[in-house]
Amino acid sequence: MEKFELIETDVLIIGAGGTGLRAAIEAARYNLDVVVVSKELLGKAHTTMAEGGINAALGNVDPEDNWKWHFLDTVEGGAWLNDQDLVETLVKEAPDRIFDLEEFGAVFDRLPDGKIAQRPFGKARYRRTCYMSDYTGHEVLATLVDETRKLGVNVFEEIFVSKLLTSNGRVIGAIAIDMKNGDFLVFKTKAIVLSTGGAGRMYKVTTNPASATGDGKILALDAGAEVMDMEMFQFHPTTMVWPPSCRGILVTEAVRGEGGILLNAKGERFMKRYNPKLMELAGRDAVARANWTEIMEGRGTEHGGVYLSVTHLDPELVKTRLKTMYKQFLLAGVDITKEPMEVSPGAHYYMGGVRILNVTTETCVKGLFAGGEETAGVHGANRLGGNSLIDTQVFGKRAGEYAAKFAKSETFHPIDFKQVEEEQKRILSIAKEKDDKIRPVKIREQLSEVMWENAGIFRDEEKLNKALTFIERVKKEQLPKLGICDTTTLRYNKELIEALETINLVRTSELLVRSALIRTESRGAHYRTDYPQTDNKNWLKHIVWRLENGVLKYRFEPVKITIQNPP
Amino acid sequence: MKMNKETKLKVKVFRFNPLKDAEPHYEEYEVPYIEGMRVLDVLNYIHDNYDGSLAYRWECRAGQCGSCSIMINGKAGLACQTSVDPETKELIIEPLPIFPVIRDLVVDVEKGYKKLLKIRPYLHRESVSQHPEIIYQYEIEDIKPMRECIECWSCVAMCPVVQNAWDIYGGPIVMTHLAKLSFDKRNAFDHLLTAFLEGLYACTQCANCKEICPKEIDIPEKAVGKMRYLAYNKRNLVRNEHRKIVENVRRFYNPLAEDNNTRADWAKDLDIPVAKRGAKLLYFVGCMASWREQRVARATATLLKLAGENFTVLGPYERDCGSVFVRLGDMELVKEFALYMKNIVKNYDFDAIVTSCAGCFRTFKIDYLEKLGIDLGVPIYHSSELFAQHIDEGKLTLTTKLNISATYHDPCHLGRHVGVFEEPRKIIRTIGLKFKEMLNERYKENSRCCGAGGGVRSGYRDIARDIAAYRVENDVPKGAKVIVQTCPFCYFNFEDAVRTNNYSVTNIDLTELLLVSVMGEDAIKVLGSDRYKEIMSLSRGE
Numbered sequence A: 001m002e003k004f005e006l007i008e009t010d011v012l013i014i015g016a017g018g019t020g021l022r023a024a025i026e027a028a029r030y031n032l033d034v035v036v037v038s039k040e041l042l043g044k045a046h047t048t049m050a051e052g053g054i055n056a057a058l059g060n061v062d063p064e065d066n067w068k069w070h071f072l073d074t075v076e077g078g079a080w081l082n083d084q085d086l087v088e089t090l091v092k093e094a095p096d097r098i099f100d101l102e103e104f105g106a107v108f109d110r111l112p113d114g115k116i117a118q119r120p121f122g123k124a125r126y127r128r129t130c131y132m133s134d135y136t137g138h139e140v141l142a143t144l145v146d147e148t149r150k151l152g153v154n155v156f157e158e159i160f161v162s163k164l165l166t167s168n169g170r171v172i173g174a175i176a177i178d179m180k181n182g183d184f185l186v187f188k189t190k191a192i193v194l195s196t197g198g199a200g201r202m203y204k205v206t207t208n209p210a211s212a213t214g215d216g217k218i219l220a221l222d223a224g225a226e227v228m229d230m231e232m233f234q235f236h237p238t239t240m241v242w243p244p245s246c247r248g249i250l251v252t253e254a255v256r257g258e259g260g261i262l263l264n265a266k267g268e269r270f271m272k273r274y275n276p277k278l279m280e281l282a283g284r285d286a287v288a289r290a291n292w293t294e295i296m297e298g299r300g301t302e303h304g305g306v307y308l309s310v311t312h313l314d315p316e317l318v319k320t321r322l323k324t325m326y327k328q329f330l331l332a333g334v335d336i337t338k339e340p341m342e343v344s345p346g347a348h349y350y351m352g353g354v355r356i357l358n359v360t361t362e363t364c365v366k367g368l369f370a371g372g373e374e375t376a377g378v379h380g381a382n383r384l385g386g387n388s389l390i391d392t393q394v395f396g397k398r399a400g401e402y403a404a405k406f407a408k409s410e411t412f413h414p415i416d417f418k419q420v421e422e423e424q425k426r427i428l429s430i431a432k433e434k435d436d437k438i439r440p441v442k443i444r445e446q447l448s449e450v451m452w453e454n455a456g457i458f459r460d461e462e463k464l465n466k467a468l469t470f471i472e473r474v475k476k477e478q479l480p481k482l483g484i485c486d487t488t489t490l491r492y493n494k495e496l497i498e499a500l501e502t503i504n505l506v507r508t509s510e511l512l513v514r515s516a517l518i519r520t521e522s523r524g525a526h527y528r529t530d531y532p533q534t535d536n537k538n539w540l541k542h543i544v545w546r547l548e549n550g551v552l553k554y555r556f557e558p559v560k561i562t563i564q565n566p567p
Numbered sequence B: 001m002k003m004n005k006e007t008k009l010k011v012k013v014f015r016f017n018p019l020k021d022a023e024p025h026y027e028e029y030e031v032p033y034i035e036g037m038r039v040l041d042v043l044n045y046i047h048d049n050y051d052g053s054l055a056y057r058w059e060c061r062a063g064q065c066g067s068c069s070i071m072i073n074g075k076a077g078l079a080c081q082t083s084v085d086p087e088t089k090e091l092i093i094e095p096l097p098i099f100p101v102i103r104d105l106v107v108d109v110e111k112g113y114k115k116l117l118k119i120r121p122y123l124h125r126e127s128v129s130q131h132p133e134i135i136y137q138y139e140i141e142d143i144k145p146m147r148e149c150i151e152c153w154s155c156v157a158m159c160p161v162v163q164n165a166w167d168i169y170g171g172p173i174v175m176t177h178l179a180k181l182s183f184d185k186r187n188a189f190d191h192l193l194t195a196f197l198e199g200l201y202a203c204t205q206c207a208n209c210k211e212i213c214p215k216e217i218d219i220p221e222k223a224v225g226k227m228r229y230l231a232y233n234k235r236n237l238v239r240n241e242h243r244k245i246v247e248n249v250r251r252f253y254n255p256l257a258e259d260n261n262t263r264a265d266w267a268k269d270l271d272i273p274v275a276k277r278g279a280k281l282l283y284f285v286g287c288m289a290s291w292r293e294q295r296v297a298r299a300t301a302t303l304l305k306l307a308g309e310n311f312t313v314l315g316p317y318e319r320d321c322g323s324v325f326v327r328l329g330d331m332e333l334v335k336e337f338a339l340y341m342k343n344i345v346k347n348y349d350f351d352a353i354v355t356s357c358a359g360c361f362r363t364f365k366i367d368y369l370e371k372l373g374i375d376l377g378v379p380i381y382h383s384s385e386l387f388a389q390h391i392d393e394g395k396l397t398l399t400t401k402l403n404i405s406a407t408y409h410d411p412c413h414l415g416r417h418v419g420v421f422e423e424p425r426k427i428i429r430t431i432g433l434k435f436k437e438m439l440n441e442r443y444k445e446n447s448r449c450c451g452a453g454g455g456v457r458s459g460y461r462d463i464a465r466d467i468a469a470y471r472v473e474n475d476v477p478k479g480a481k482v483i484v485q486t487c488p489f490c491y492f493n494f495e496d497a498v499r500t501n502n503y504s505v506t507n508i509d510l511t512e513l514l515l516v517s518v519m520g521e522d523a524i525k526v527l528g529s530d531r532y533k534e535i536m537s538l539s540r541g542e
């Protein structure tokens, strides 16, 4: 066995995004040892990129708004695939979580009466989205960072968790690499919160940061938990297309929320053909498909996008409320107060993920809790803008709370060092000198291309089969040869981490494609051109995966409908 | 932007694995340029195509996370937000200084975290508040920009005070966080006092940090400046050294505690108009040139005369410009001086003002207007601007070529803050100097502060001198014999560093050189024969 450092902590939180840090803050209340680990430096998680806002039915702008409308918008938006017990908790607890953030020091933009301002967002009946300019995610995460610093929560940065340790159907620890020096760490814990976020890096065009590689979903699966709705990946309608270096960078929904309009190359406001009622503020799935159709049918712009224009809005408003966008495009040579932006869809948010059994965020593995983009069920088949940040807060808090309570009632279990040794071997076999090595970047380039082309916005059986064949070939022929340039030292060996992430990406892609093949209907973000209808009779159910003796098995699980039946 | 598929970039990257390498080295790569390319794309290209072992950080590639800050051609910045200029001869990429290297471009920011945690960088609530909380938009306008900080550490890498005295000055990022908390009405903890203890008055307000902050946070003015204002006026948190200066100015109308009646003593033998009615141009000499660097005043006044300007100095009627008080936050005192100046300009009916000191220049030009709303109503020139114009118009003719290897220090108040970069360089070239820019790309916008500004010279003399010494040691090109100065304040501080450390380089004000170039040997009358001989012997390469 290779050397490793053993760290004991009551609760281990994997991920330092909005979910993980909120969980840590909560768990810290229980007088326990809490450790948070993350792949990147503190405060730099994906959550910091969120721009548009965070939803809570405060009713500050539209007094008619309340949790019931928020609920309805969310399940309608989610095409009725949401588990309604989760949604109910989300929308009911949302206002208190916003107030928590304020309590920790967050600053949201205000209304003239001094209350938090709220902007309209796609498919929301009322103005419900709280915001700080268009860097709300930064405000949320920076606030949580402040609070964790205040509470003195241990955050270990640049730690890559590669495997959860289990014993008799419960988690008892985790194995990780400390990227900074290449050392192995073994955590011995009573409870774990998984909050590792999304997996957008499966796709060539994505808004997601480098770390969104689906690690947590695979960690959970390998530990015996279930994942579901893996076919449900949201494509954001508006991401940058030009210059190439900016491809996929998000153009926030707030642009349309503030009044931005979509035009094709002919200058036609085409949304009136797709959704004359909601126009640009239709659901993300619908707008993404509309944009993609315009582009595919030859009405796209020079660089293969459609136009998104705010030139009719007050330039001062654009520069303040859409400050990030203004600067982002200016750097690319476009003054958005004068010229339209060129945009096209990009992979944005994973609705699928770890199955949590109920609102305590527990999974079917004892001691393992999960929240945020890690999980499935809250957003159904399509997430509403602004609902993810609030998800991180509501379920982050709950994950922290229940993990802590669980830890309180439990003792440490002895680590099975065979598991450690096996995992070390797996990792070191990648870091071995190989003549015919295949570098992770090569696999990723092809995978993300294949996924984009065949398992993207429009899917059909043929394309999905193509993707599956490719993935199976990669698994059989390429992953065994996975290798890296520098085999002499693990100190900040970025490529080793990339290799491990690549394996996770391939496996996540496989789950996505297999699920997409099984679901022979269209619902929310999952659009099958060969099955364009939504089939509520047969398909109000989740496709749920688990590993049985190393083999992927699926079953169906009915959607939890507790409040409102689909029409 | 030019579309050129063939362009290949030459990229030099810092490589170092402290576990294996005895010392760092640079590796060169050739990277094809594509339109709109950012430095992060260059690193990714190298990583993907040449060497997967290259260590660097990135996450969002959208300027939102602050992971990717590195040194790009001597300037700290975000790799993902820095466009590559295809015309660049060579792209040099290095890790942030100050922090120990983990590997290649990845540094360990632990030291920075310690500084940050020390100030308790979070809101302290007195009691749990009622919700919804009523907060008006105007109450958050000051803290909003501070809250934008993404902890990229670029500012810290660029701050001259951090480089030389991090133990005394917390650094720009620390000031940003302190400002965000000091300005927050919900906060119950005395972060202003913390700021004072963390060296609030040790910032030179050079804006080296602001220049590169990806969130464009105006740290010197909106964080440090505003906190100083509150500390000074509302809390009486002032350093004794500064108290003394304030007292001096109140009593003597100058910070040096000189008898203000002797302001124009330097002019006695030169036949320079003092408080002359009917003059159209006011030469505002400033305290340093009046008493400490009198050659600058003598050369400047003589040149103005030679150029045929109808000018005057004020002599005993010249009072402090108020610069130090702007930097300390004593706006009441500044206002007094600003109104006095406005009156003078009106009374004498001047058409324009020329200054020797970059500090006076900035104060008249920017601070009176922006901080007090007082407009002197006439154009303000720095002497280098005026003399460049005189040369152009043939009002000054150069007779003697000066063949000296020299470099030039851009004063912050003249260069980065106001944008006067070209005129001094034009004069330098015209008088024949063999001119080289400062090293490490530290010139023009990226010029490094001399260390004297912001009240640091008076408050922390050693720090100021050490910062100048650092610049002499690191930035002055090999072979340069002279640092050309255009601000008596910088001059004085550099001179202190040069004397203390016995450096072989000589500080000379631009006006002195120009005077010799115009007058030849006759300049002896103005500068004295020692100085003249010194300049000529430098010119002969001795």
Ligand SMILES: Cc1cc2nc3c(=O)[nH]c(=O)nc-3n(C[C@H](O)[C@H](O)[C@H](O)COP(=O)(O)OP(=O)(O)OC[C@H]3O[C@@H](n4cnc5c(N)ncnc54)[C@H](O)[C@@H]3O)c2cc1C
Binding pocket: A014, A015, A016, A017, A018, A019, A020, A037, A038, A039, A040, A045, A046, A047, A048, A049, A050, A051, A052, A053, A054, A055, A136, A137, A159, A160, A161, A162, A195, A196, A197, A198, A207, A208, A209, A211, A215, A216, A250, A348, A349, A371, A372, A373, A374, A385, A386, A387, A388, A389, A390, A392
């Ligand atoms: C550009 C952009 C804009 C968005 N705008 C909005 C918006 O306006 N409103 C909204 O509601 N939502 C928005 N979203 C979505 C939202 O930001 C994310 O879904 C949400 O932040 C996810 O938070 P999280 O805490 O679940 O995970 P993340 O913030 O993704 O955090 C994941 C954490 O897990 C860590 N991690 C991952 N794998 C490992 C591993 N193997 N070992 C150790 N640590 C690991 C990571 O390092 C990271 O710290 C946006 C998303 C993007 C990309």
Ligand code: SF4
Binding pocket: B158, B159, B160, B161, B162, B171, B172, B202, B203, B204, B205, B206, B207, B208, B209, B210, B219, B220, B449
């Ligand atoms: S203004 Fe200059 S001295 Fe002050 S914090 Fe910025 S870089 Fe440092």
Ligand code: SF4
Binding pocket: B066, B148, B149, B150, B151, B152, B153, B154, B155, B156, B172, B173, B176, B212, B213, B214, B215, B216, B217
């Ligand atoms: S103040 Fe600006 S430069 Fe400094 S760390 Fe913050 S964002 Fe970076």
Ligand code: FES
Binding pocket: B057, B058, B059, B060, B061, B062, B063, B064, B065, B066, B067, B068, B069, B078, B079, B080, B081
């Ligand atoms: S990668 Fe996030 S700021 Fe550059």
